[in-house]
Amino acid sequence: MPLTQKMIEKANKRRRYSDGRGLFLSVSSSGRKTWAFLYRFRDASRDTTSEDGKVKRGYLEREMNLGPAMWSRVVGTPDEKDALTLDDARDKAVELRRLVRQGVDPKAERDRETRAVVRVKRGGSTFEQVANQYIDMKKAEWDAGGASEQSWRGSLGKHVYPVIGQTAVDRIDRADILELLRPIWKPKAEGGSIVTATRLLPRLDQIFEYAIAEGLRSGANPADRHNVKKSLPDPSKVHAPKRHKALPYADVPAFIKKLQQRSGVAPRALEFTILTAMRTSEIIGATWDEIDFATGVWTIPASRMKIKRRGSGEAREPHRVPLSKPALDLLRALPRLEGNPFVFVSVQERKKGEGLSNMAMLNLFKEDMGYKGEAVVHGFRSSFKTWAAEASDYPHELSEIAIAHYPNDKTVSAYQRTDLLEKRAPMMRDWASFIYGLPTDAA
Structure with a gap:
């Protein structure tokens, strides 16, 4: 049954009151009233397969807070500047349902935009900060004893941080990545280290993918390994793999x-x-x-x-x-x-x-x-x-x-x-x- 203004005013129990089609009025234990939108979003990772081979589609249950509710006809809620009337909340729910139908997760999208705004206000994250965040997040799945972590931090510290470490991660472009790699994308005899360079590129690629996913930068990945390689010599043409001497x-x-x-x-x-x-x-x-x-x-x-x-x-x-x-x-x-x-x-x-x-x-x-x-x-x-x-x-x-x-x-x-x-x-x-x-x- 759809809500009415009178029902909103009288709602005083700690619970959710449904207006239909995913829109709810939530009342807290303190009596504060807010609007919430509940929806299911398609999630292929939750698919299950029955014994007869049929796939049951999986969904993620999501709840999105829309803001405080304006519940009094006379004074409204003077301490809530962004309070939404019943009509406002319904209009918002209509827009959110449209996004879900289009395959957009509205809560995830809002969270991403919020993070981006916060990061812009604090001046952006540097590449070194983002790289350290990524390593800290991934190291648990790497080798016991820290061999991979040591390798990542060592190669980035020696070859990357001195060049782009203090640059905001959203200001780095493909030209910066090429400028970084070209001096070492050649044999050691010429002052480079092609093995190190070919290991660095996938690491840069993963760090920038992480930055994009976290909303730290937008647009294309400047270190996409497949695209960057097109502007560099074929490693096999400039590097002969070392062969270990062996007894016949x-x-x-x-x-x-x-x-x-x-x-x-x-x-x-x-x-x-x-x-x-x-x-x-x-x-x-x-x-x-x-x-x-x-x-x-x-x-x-x-x-x-x-x-x-x-x-x-x-x-x-x-x-x-x-x-x-x-x-x-x-x-x-x-x-x-x-x-x-x-x-x-x-x-x-x-x-x-x-x-x-x-x-x-x-x-x-x-x-x-x-x-x-x-x-x-x-x-x-x-x-x-x-x-x-x-x-x-x-x-x-x-x-x-x-x-x-x-x-x-x-x-x-x-x-x-x-x-x-x-x-x-x-x-x-x-x-x-x-x-x-x-x-x-x-x-």
Whole structure:
């Protein structure tokens, strides 16, 4: 039943009084009367699918305060300058319903405009302020230990803030972004750093998208990575990716024999690195609770992986490594220190109770064993990959997942939800058999 002026005057209970079609009179416990507009706004993220495959459309329930109500015929509400009469409120509700039909969320639109006005009054936010807000908001989903946060703050602090850090974020245009990137969009030999530059561009892109979403600037994103790249040289034409020197896979069995003659933690860590084809950081950070001897699987938390396995919008997933018999035997023979969770423990007096240093394997390989200039520890991953491609019949995708290279294509990633662990296990056994010179079924 529509409200009347008399009903508005007499309304004194704390409740909502409906005028119909989303317009309500709200009365507070103190007797203050305000107008509110309630509506449903289409929200695809709330869609649900029934068992028979039918999609039920989802909606967001919204309430928008329209302001105080003018409820007295005689004096009105003298302390409320913007008080709305019943007719005013109905006219406002008609306009809001029209916006909803057009696909505009009126409350979100008003909030955005309000934020923009407030920011203009306080002189605008600088790029550095906005970047710090974005990092603070996103860092919770980044790596444990702050590796990503440190990388973002470091690259922006060195290359971006000195140039546009104190500039209002709504005053920066595409020309400013190009001027910022061009000096470093070239090889290091020429005073640039193309790797740093290509990492910076997506970060700038995300920060400006955030600024636009927050109402801090309007118009196009000046750092849109796809458009900006059109005005810069093709990175592949000005930068040759660094290739890690690797031992030919045919030389690895002889190297393993030399390595087994050495005692200590570092030689065993290097041997385990070769057996699993994993990165140095993943090896030295390994803890005993990640190793399952019953199943023969090493599960590395996603937070410790360089490349994240995400799946289709899912939480980050860990990387699983099938362990061959030689790998498991190596682990069982390692000493365990009470209170120390690390598989490969530091032997340095000042670092006892910690994990192995990230230089231990490198120094062993380059200095002690004399391979300086010939190969690097990381190169054993290439040795494994080449062996898999040239000396085995295993598919390329298996060896890629074995070294924790997951597809970048989001569509491929969405459908490939398995890590093919069962198929990778025989490959790692064959790799172990090859490097130790064992019969194929012995590892």
